[in-house]
Amino acid sequence: MIEHPMPQTPPTIAAAVVTHDRLDKLRTTIERLLAEPVSHVVVVDNASSDGTAEWLASLDDPRLLVHRSDSNLGGAGGFSIAMQIARDRTDADWIAVMDDDGRPRPGAMQAFSRMDLSAWDAIGAAVFHPDGTICEMNRPYRNPFWHLGRFLRTLARMPLGKGREGFHLGDADYRDGGPVLAVDMTSFVGLFLSRDALMRAGLPDPRLFIYGDDQLYTLQMRRKGLRIGFAPEVRFEHDTMALQGKTGVVLRPLWKVFYMYRNALIAYRVAAGPWFWPLVPVLLRKWRRKAADYGDDAATFRAMLDLAVRDGLARRLDRPHAEILRRSGSD
Structure with missing residues (x-):
């Protein structure tokens, strides 16, 4: 008798979004998420004054969980609350974290659900600008201080002003259908955390307010032995153009x-x-x-x-x- 493997049940995914006074960008992100197969969408409104609270209150979707802060806690404070709500008030297998201007491209959640996740505790998405160029601020890396080869390549490129090329993932790593690569740091735009990983890693430190909270969080995950992969087929867009x-x-x-x-x-x-x-x-x-x-x-x-x-x-x-x-x- 031939035994056929049982089909895998797709993991349930809760999205966690932090926003502050960017209703135009939040609208697109929430509409995109609600069109995806997610079990919940957690939104932390960091005391927005641009009509965000009223717009969120007008939405009629049972998957939405909205928390409004009385003050602006910054991205770090917002992510700490959003991830806590996703952990404690949903039973999702995975939590996907993003800013209000970062969102999955259509089909990204399905691509994630099709992955073999058994080797990973967290997955970082491939993040692009809306025009299709790679978003540099969200480019994952391997910590050169932990990997001799990366360290030497970084030193060799520094005199040319290209030290980042020594330890950040290259453009070729973003090609659709490429392998899932191990990384030490990835951003909070399209970071998927397993429930077990979130329990082990804890919450981001809200005192950081903004900047570097994702870098510090994922580096500390790695120091705890958690495995972070970069999946080029899971594609997000980041609607930002930093000067x-x-x-x-x-x-x-x-x-x-x-x-x-x-x-x-x-x-x-x-x-x-x-x-x-x-x-x-x-x-x-x-x-x-x-x-x-x-x-x-x-x-x-x-x-x-x-x-x-x-x-x-x-x-x-x-x-x-x-x-x-x-x-x-x-x-």
């Missing part, structure tokens, strides 16, 4: 500078381990050169960077957001 200067992203408003560099130092400490302190002077020289991209605001950039470095090296995460706004001239 690029001569030396990288230019952040506006300037209060964002503080969080970017404070959190980067905290993440580098996890990634670099014993190499962290020798690395710090290299990072500071590189970051200070970015002041040239800020024109008349260069002095404010330097002041926010200096504050970020002090808090990042001290691993201080309790500075009030109101103070950051005031110091940056954004209040």
Whole structure:
């Protein structure tokens, strides 16, 4: 008698979305998600003032779980709440995390459901801009401080200004039908977490506010032995066009500078381990050169960077957001 394998039951998926004052982008994301085979859509509204709460209240879909925060907790605070709700108020097998401007392309959830997930605790999607170009800020990587080959390739490319090519996934890795690759870091735009992985990894640290929370979270997952894969056939789009200067992203408003560099130092400490302190002077020289991209605001950039470095090296995460706004001239 020939035994036929039983067909696999597709995993149930809950989406977790964080939003703040971007109703136009949120509309598209929620409409896209509700057209996909998801069991729940958790939305954390970070005290939006643009009609988001009213629009969400007008939707009539039993899959929606909406939480409105009384204050803006930032992306990190929002993701912490959204992932907690998805964990505690749904029975989904997997939780897919995304910003309000990040969303699955049609068919992405079906592509994920068809995967053999037995070897993975988490899966990162391939993220593109709406025009089809790869979204650089969401490009996964292998931590060069944990992999000698990656480390050497990164060193070889640094004099050419192409150090990222040594440890980030390449364009060829995004080809549809390619293999699922092991990575150490992926972003919160299209990160699928198994329920067991979320239980073991815990929730993102809400004190990070914005920037680097996904990098730190996934690096810490790897340190705990959790397996993260990159699946090129699971495709997301990120409707963002960050302004690029001569030396990288230019952040506006300037209060964002503080969080970017404070959190980067905290993440580098996890990634670099014993190499962290020798690395710090290299990072500071590189970051200070970015002041040239800020024109008349260069002095404010330097002041926010200096504050970020002090808090990042001290691993201080309790500075009030109101103070950051005031110091940056954004209040």
